[in-house]
Amino acid sequence: MSQTLTEKIISQHTGRHVQPGELAIVPVDAVMASDTTAPFAIKAFQEMGANRLWRPDKVILVIDHASPAPNQRIGNLHTMMREFARDKGCRLYDVGAGICHQVMVENEHARPGEIVIGADSHSCAYGAVAAFATGMGSTDVAALMHTGKTWLKVPSAIKIEFTGQLPAATAAKDLILFLVGQLGTSGANYQAIEYCGEAVESLTLAGRMTLASMSVEMGAKSGIVDPRGLELPYPFEPLEADADAHYEKVYRFDVSDLSPQVSLPHSPDKVVPLEEVRGTSIDVAFIGTCTNGRLEDLQAAADILQGQQIAPHVRLIIAPASREVFNQALERGTVEILSRAGATFITPGCGPCVGTHLGVPGNEEVVISAANRNFQGRMGNPNAKIYLASPAAVAASALQGVITEPAEVGLPAGDPPEKP
Amino acid sequence: MKGKVHRYGDQVDTDQIIPGPFTKTLNTDELASHVLEYLDPEFRSRMNKGDFVVAGENFGCGSSREQAPLALKASGVAGVVACSFARIFFRNAINIGLPVLEIGQHAIESGNELEIDLESGTVTDLTAKHTYQAAKMPEVMKKILQEGGLTSYLKKHGNYQL
Numbered sequence: 001m002s003q004t005l006t007e008k009i010i011s012q013h014t015g016r017h018v019q020p021g022e023l024a025i026v027p028v029d030a031v032m033a034s035d036t037t038a039p040f041a042i043k044a045f046q047e048m049g050a051n052r053l054w055r056p057d058k059v060i061l062v063i064d065h066a067s068p069a070p071n072q073r074i075g076n077l078h079t080m081m082r083e084f085a086r087d088k089g090c091r092l093y094d095v096g097a098g099i100c101h102q103v104m105v106e107n108e109h110a111r112p113g114e115i116v117i118g119a120d121s122h123s124c125a126y127g128a129v130a131a132f133a134t135g136m137g138s139t140d141v142a143a144l145m146h147t148g149k150t151w152l153k154v155p156s157a158i159k160i161e162f163t164g165q166l167p168a169a170t171a172a173k174d175l176i177l178f179l180v181g182q183l184g185t186s187g188a189n190y191q192a193i194e195y196c197g198e199a200v201e202s203l204t205l206a207g208r209m210t211l212a213s214m215s216v217e218m219g220a221k222s223g224i225v226d227p228r229g230l231e232l233p234y235p236f237e238p239l240e241a242d243a244d245a246h247y248e249k250v251y252r253f254d255v256s257d258l259s260p261q262v263s264l265p266h267s268p269d270k271v272v273p274l275e276e277v278r279g280t281s282i283d284v285a286f287i288g289t290c291t292n293g294r295l296e297d298l299q300a301a302a303d304i305l306q307g308q309q310i311a312p313h314v315r316l317i318i319a320p321a322s323r324e325v326f327n328q329a330l331e332r333g334t335v336e337i338l339s340r341a342g343a344t345f346i347t348p349g350c351g352p353c354v355g356t357h358l359g360v361p362g363n364e365e366v367v368i369s370a371a372n373r374n375f376q377g378r379m380g381n382p383n384a385k386i387y388l389a390s391p392a393a394v395a396a397s398a399l400q401g402v403i404t405e406p407a408e409v410g411l412p413a414g415d416p417p418e419k420p
Numbered sequence: 421m422k423g424k425v426h427r428y429g430d431q432v433d434t435d436q437i438i439p440g441p442f443t444k445t446l447n448t449d450e451l452a453s454h455v456l457e458y459l460d461p462e463f464r465s466r467m468n469k470g471d472f473v474v475a476g477e478n479f480g481c482g483s484s485r486e487q488a489p490l491a492l493k494a495s496g497v498a499g500v501v502a503c504s505f506a507r508i509f510f511r512n513a514i515n516i517g518l519p520v521l522e523i524g525q526h527a528i529e530s531g532n533e534l535e536i537d538l539e540s541g542t543v544t545d546l547t548a549k550h551t552y553q554a555a556k557m558p559e560v561m562k563k564i565l566q567e568g569g570l571t572s573y574l575k576k577h578g579n580y581q582l
Contacts, residue, residue, distance in 0.1 A: 036485060
């Protein structure tokens with residue numbers, strides 16, 4: 001019987017042909033927890049009476065959410081993680097290594113056809129490498145660290161086909177914001193999303209991570225990007241959905257005429273074409289996160305800001321997704337362009353996205369952010385307003401001091417970045 | 421279980437249940453002291469132990485933070501009733517032993533007296549004299565909830581039983 005890519009991956013892991021709606025106990029390939037979720041996971045692991053990790057090489061801890069530690073309490077939680085990793089022999093990526101999802105993909109802890117569970121809702125990002133990946137909470141992850149297995153309801157799938165090619169002034173972020181606007185924050189609840197189509201095939205790994213990471217913003221369990229066109233630094237055999245697989249729903253969007261998109265405060269699904277809010281004054285511009293903190297995102301900003309100065313009243317904060325990204329951006333001169341334009345670089349990690357530190361906005365301040373969520377209080381202040389957009393739109397807005405389309409200020413985002 | 425209703429709307433996300441900056445602690449009382457802080461700053465002073473949080477669609481959307489159901493439970497909330505839930509929150513709530521009941525469209529109002537029966541999955545609005553039937557949970561979830569959460573479930577069974 002024909003299967004979706006999601007069903008295929010789960011079937012391969014359970015050793016039997018699974019169908020949507022049935023419950024399955026699945027062995028996983030890797031499990032991840034961050035400094036927001038690992039402390040409770042470690043506590044639950046101990047309370048379960050567990051001692052040894054199921055596979056120390058498959059348990060990954062990452063310090064990224066409040067990194068480096070902003071206060072004593074968090075410093076002690078980080079210490080707890082380091083001690084646990086040392087004691088149990090698992091891998092810990094410490095301060096500055098980067099955002100858990102970037103680290104997982106860069107270091108090949110999440111690979112095509114695998115099942116990877118992370119204690120972070122954006123773990124669906126590994127769908128970018130055609131893995132079945134989903135977020136769970138600390139106790140589920142503790143159970144995984146202990147047993148290597150979890151239970152799940154095999155999800156039915158929604159197929160999203162993006163036909164045509166993205167216009168030059170748009171990026172993967174505009175695609176996914178558009179989709180979140182169409183489906184809403186619960187439009188894919190409990191379901192798997194499978195992305196495909198011409199516009200998806202030509203996306204880089206970075207663009208695929210932008211897409212997959214925001215699947216959870218529609219309530220999806222997972223978001224797998226069709227591996228056609230996927231390039232990885234290691235050989236892999238791509239699994240594909242059967243041509244006649246059954247999907248709960250199929251959406252086709254021709255994106256040839258897509259314009260830059262923006263999510264209005266305070267929900268990622270309040271999406272309008274960016275031109276509708278052009279001219280809105282901003283105070284903070286933020287580029288980073290598991291959704292948009294990679295080299296091509298930084299480069300898109302640098303293409304716009306090269307030789308320019310951001311508006312004097314704007315703070316432009318940049319958090320590279322990983323040390324690797326930061327190093328690459330250093331080597332190619334991207335960091336220098338952005339820094340000379342007035343950007344402030346902070347530690348590779350989640351940065352101000354979760355509102356813990358490194359850029360909490362003031363009351364009534366307006367933020368334009370390349371992140372994935374703009375819920376009220378998301379960045380640590382319920383009295384701030386957050387707009388979500390592509391890195392190019394964030395850079396253009398930082399330059400002008402008001403929400404601005406990338407095409408208005410120079411190179412469109414889609415142009416091939418040039419080495420300075 | 422009987423208690424008073426605190427009614428909220430649709431899309432109550434995890435940043436409203438427990439804002440990110442307050443999640444970095446193992447102290448559940450500390451979590452409880454910030455529960456629903458951005459949504460309803462008066463909640464803590466108004467609620468009594470055993471009360472219910474009742475909401476609309478997609479309760480708990482957003483982050484995977486287990487601190488969200490933990491904060492509600494530690495503050496004394498006896499359970500959450502909603503039209504629908506976001507999946508990670510629902511799973512986390514069961515895993516930490518906080519009853520969650522999905523009842524579809526309802527007309528339960530703040531201040532009403534509510535009775536829930538976990539065995540039968542019924543939610544009765546004693547004030548409006550109306551009973552709702554909650555969606556059936558997978559058997560494995562029911563068992564986890566009966567054991568008081570996933571930690572004690574695994575301690576007892578050693579592994580998952582379907």
